[in-house]
Amino acid sequence: MSKRERIIVNTDKAPQAIGTYSQAIKVGSTVYLSGQIPLDPQTMTLVEGGMEKQIRRVFDNLQAVCQAAGGGFGDIAKLNIFLTDLNHFALVNEIMAEYFQLPYPARAAIGVASLPKGAAVEMDGVMELA
Numbered sequence: 202m203s204k205r206e207r208i209i210v211n212t213d214k215a216p217q218a219i220g221t222y223s224q225a226i227k228v229g230s231t232v233y234l235s236g237q238i239p240l241d242p243q244t245m246t247l248v249e250g251g252m253e254k255q256i257r258r259v260f261d262n263l264q265a266v267c268q269a270a271g272g273g274f275g276d277i278a279k280l281n282i283f284l285t286d287l288n289h290f291a292l293v294n295e296i297m298a299e300y301f302q303l304p305y306p307a308r309a310a311i312g313v314a315s316l317p318k319g320a321a322v323e324m325d326g327v328m329e330l331a
Contacts (some may be wrong), residue, residue, distance in 0.1 A: 205229055212269035215262040216240035219317065224266045225328075232270045232328040236283070237262040238320035247318055252289050253296065259324050260300045272328050277306040280326040287312040289321070 210225035210232065218224060218235070225234045239248045239255035240262070248258045267273050282293055290310055297305075306326065316323045 210266060210270040212265050214242055214265035214269070216242045216245055219245075225270050227270055227330075230330045232267070232272065232276075232330065234263060234266055234270075234277075234326045234328060236281075236323045236325040237266070238317055238323045240318070240320075247320060252292060252321060255320065255322050256289075256293055256296045259322055260296065263324055263326070264300070267328055270328065270330070272330050274301050276328045276330055277301075277326045278329045280306045280308045280324060282308065282310045283313045283316060283323040284310065285313060285316060285321045293322070 205228050208227040209223045210227055212224065215224055215237065219240075222235050225232050227233075237259050239258035240246065241248055241258065242262065242265070248254050264274060267276065284290065284293070287310070293310065
């Protein structure tokens with residue numbers, strides 16, 4: 202059995218990796234999206250202005266990586282959401298409804314103690330391209 206080629210996905214429209222990982226990896230028609238936190242891609246600093254701005258920045262960052270891989274939010278099969286405060290879950294749902302359409306991806310929302318750079322939200326996922 203031969204190994205499938207792994208293609209690195211990279212875009213300057215999303216924050217550059219801040220560690221030993223890629224923004225995404227494509228294997229066949231599947232794209233594994235690394236976690237995105239609310240970093241401004243130009244300044245590499247957390248966005249200011251509250252939780253709503255952080256959530257939107259994460260979705261925008263994720264969308265940029267999806268597009269760089271040749272897909273979009275309609276291609277995400279699985280989305281993982283990490284929150285340092287699960288009281289923001291309703292806000293995530295409200296904003297997610299602006300970015301996604303039916304059928305929504307499978308999803309998990311997980312409460313965590315902390316996230317990189319002091320972020321309040323992080324998301325990663327798996328995208329399946331046609």
